[in-house]
Amino acid sequence: MAATRTFRVLPGFNLTLGYTLGYLSLLILIPLSAVFLKTFEMDWARFVEVVTAPQVVATYKLSFGASLLAAAINAVFGLMLAWALVRYSFPGKKIVDALVDLPFALPTAVAGIALTALYAKNGWLGQYLEEIGIKVAFTPLGVLVALVFIGLPFVVRTVQPILEDLDTELEEAAASLGAQRWQTFRHVIFPILLPALLTGFALAFARAVGEYGSVIFIAGNLPFVSEITPLMIITKLEQYDYQGATAIASVMLIFSFILLLIINGLQAWTAKRTGRDR
Amino acid sequence: MAGATTMHLGGNHAARFENKAATSETPLVKWTILAIALTFFTVFLLMPLIAVFVEAFRKGWETYVTALVDPDALSAIKLTLLAAAVSVPLNLVFGVAAAWAIAKFEFRGKQFLITLIDLPFSVSPVIAGLVFVLIFGAQGWFGSWLIDNDIKIIFAVPGIVLATVFVTFPFIARELIPLMQAQGKEEEEAAVVLGAKGWQVFWYVTLPNIKWGLMYGVILTNARAMGEFGAVSVVSGHIRGQTNTLPLHVEILYNEYMFSAAFAVASLLALLALVTLVIKNWVEHQAARSYRDTQESAS
Numbered sequence: 335m336a337a338t339r340t341f342r343v344l345p346g347f348n349l350t351l352g353y354t355l356g357y358l359s360l361l362i363l364i365p366l367s368a369v370f371l372k373t374f375e376m377d378w379a380r381f382v383e384v385v386t387a388p389q390v391v392a393t394y395k396l397s398f399g400a401s402l403l404a405a406a407i408n409a410v411f412g413l414m415l416a417w418a419l420v421r422y423s424f425p426g427k428k429i430v431d432a433l434v435d436l437p438f439a440l441p442t443a444v445a446g447i448a449l450t451a452l453y454a455k456n457g458w459l460g461q462y463l464e465e466i467g468i469k470v471a472f473t474p475l476g477v478l479v480a481l482v483f484i485g486l487p488f489v490v491r492t493v494q495p496i497l498e499d500l501d502t503e504l505e506e507a508a509a510s511l512g513a514q515r516w517q518t519f520r521h522v523i524f525p526i527l528l529p530a531l532l533t534g535f536a537l538a539f540a541r542a543v544g545e546y547g548s549v550i551f552i553a554g555n556l557p558f559v560s561e562i563t564p565l566m567i568i569t570k571l572e573q574y575d576y577q578g579a580t581a582i583a584s585v586m587l588i589f590s591f592i593l594l595l596i597i598n599g600l601q602a603w604t605a606k607r608t609g610r611d612r
Numbered sequence: 613m614a615g616a617t618t619m620h621l622g623g624n625h626a627a628r629f630e631n632k633a634a635t636s637e638t639p640l641v642k643w644t645i646l647a648i649a650l651t652f653f654t655v656f657l658l659m660p661l662i663a664v665f666v667e668a669f670r671k672g673w674e675t676y677v678t679a680l681v682d683p684d685a686l687s688a689i690k691l692t693l694l695a696a697a698v699s700v701p702l703n704l705v706f707g708v709a710a711a712w713a714i715a716k717f718e719f720r721g722k723q724f725l726i727t728l729i730d731l732p733f734s735v736s737p738v739i740a741g742l743v744f745v746l747i748f749g750a751q752g753w754f755g756s757w758l759i760d761n762d763i764k765i766i767f768a769v770p771g772i773v774l775a776t777v778f779v780t781f782p783f784i785a786r787e788l789i790p791l792m793q794a795q796g797k798e799e800e801e802a803a804v805v806l807g808a809k810g811w812q813v814f815w816y817v818t819l820p821n822i823k824w825g826l827m828y829g830v831i832l833t834n835a836r837a838m839g840e841f842g843a844v845s846v847v848s849g850h851i852r853g854q855t856n857t858l859p860l861h862v863e864i865l866y867n868e869y870m871f872s873a874a875f876a877v878a879s880l881l882a883l884l885a886l887v888t889l890v891i892k893n894w895v896e897h898q899a900a901r902s903y904r905d906t907q908e909s910a911s
Binding site: 342343344345346347349350351353354355357358361362363364365366368369372411414415417418420421422423424427430431432433434435436437438439440441442443444445447448449451452457458459479482483486491494495497498502505506508509510515540543544545546547551564565567568571576579580583586587590591593594595597598 | 623657705727743778874875886
């Protein structure tokens with residue numbers, strides 16, 4: 335790439351790149367570095383003490399566990415929904431397709447109170463679940479429900495375009511060679527979908543770990559039971575424990591960075607596998 | 613990371629698969645998948661949406677209207693509009709500049725720059741609020757200087773605007789970068805060779821090509837800006853009538869057990885979400901049409 339030093343015909347490279355870097359540094363990079371600089375003010379022993387306090391560790395378990403589970407649920411059902419949207423005709427399909435993006439458009443606080451109303455003891459769904467002994471609102475299960483809601487579009491929207499691009503020839507060839515429908519899916523279609531499915535899973539997971547608004551209403555926020563990590567940061571802030579809040583934030587940030595790199599790798603893999611550039 | 617939020621030019625594909633035995637499932641399998649998928653959709657997406665409106669009108673129109681014309685609600689609406697009115701243009705200019713630099717030129721570290729632009733997507737909104745507290749809060753980097761000069765950023769409107777700009781930062785850039793990369797730079801280069809100035813090239817050549825993608829990014833940015841909760845909640849201080857946005861107002865009403873009022877305000881935001889989805893679909897439709905037109909005129 336370095337060998338092709340060509341004369342730039344188009345104007346504005348220095349201006350636009352300079353502006354991009356300046357704006358990015360000022361609004362994102364310098365503010366984010368504040369988290370790490372503040373964390374470095376603590377000594378190591380204190381840092382470890384804060385980020386491994388039992389109550390904080392309980393929030394990691396819930397946040398990461400529920401997020402993984404929610405992303406897995408979305409991977410399974412999101413794939414089915416994407417499959418139905420691409421392959422089948424049914425009445426109201428356009429509306430279903432449009433509403434899949436609802437979690438992107440609906441403010442998280444609204445989603446949070448709506449889900450709480452649905453799953454509370456006297457709610458539309460909560461009253462029946464209560465009868466069979468399942469409590470959702472104000473338990474870790476409620477956290478899971480909220481995280482499934484906000485992660486749903488990620489899987490559908492990453493898998494859907496790949497499904498749409500699939501050639502019918504592949505499946506016809508498999509069928510003419512004697513493959514059962516399930517074998518065709520398992521050995522022909524699924525390997526093509528896998529990178530996109532994993533990307534959607536990772537995106538839903540990343541979003542779920544940091545999610546706050548939709549969770550806090552339905553979670554009940556009991557220490558050691560239904561408290562998520564972002565709420566722990568808020569709680570520390572409200573107690574004016576800035577160092578504690580920042581220490582936990584830096585743990586979450588490092589995790590997000592690693593996840594971001596994994597997602598970039600997955601997207602590159604998707605592009606390579608399917609020839610799409612996004 | 614924005615893969616799932618970029619424009620998706622669908623179209624009907626079902627006919628292609630449904631008419632052939634080799635590419636369709638047995639009716640039993642098909643109806644099972646469809647039933648599971650639609651049940652999942654109904655329970656997790658449709659019912660929460662309907663619940664907002666049902667709860668909002670539970671105590672009748674009068675309560676509904678009272679909740680919306682309440683002075684605190686009105687001031688929350690104003691602040692929400694202000695936050696969106698600042699963050700959309702700021703991130704629009706940035707998005708266009710970043711996409712121009714990245715799509716039209718080659719330079720080292722480009723992929724890394726794209727990753728950095730994606731950062732705010734993977735940062736928890738709570739942390740997005742926290743960073744500005746660390747910088748501008750009373751104990752922050754500029755805390756004492758701001759107090760001496762009587763400037764309030766945290767627990768005031770500027771903090772809310774900053775947090776909103778942070779969380780909506782990547783949307784437009786991430787929409788435009790792949791779009792402009794796919795379009796290449798031949799058209800712009802031709803315009804320059806024919807004597808067009810920089811701005812003319814952008815205005816008459818680039819902009820018409822990217823207008824739908826741009827609009828798509830603006831809609832998403834606006835929806836997120838008006839609906840942001842976590843980041844804004846950290847920097848707001850929840851001062852009624854002053855630093856409350858609509859989502860924060862919903863939270864306050866809800867925590868005070870004024871459920872109908874909370875859902876009334878929430879229904880306003882849900883309506884905004886629905887309008888966003890309608891415009892988004894319309895933009896995708898337009899973009900697909902103009903894409904088809906260019907394909908046809910090219911062949």
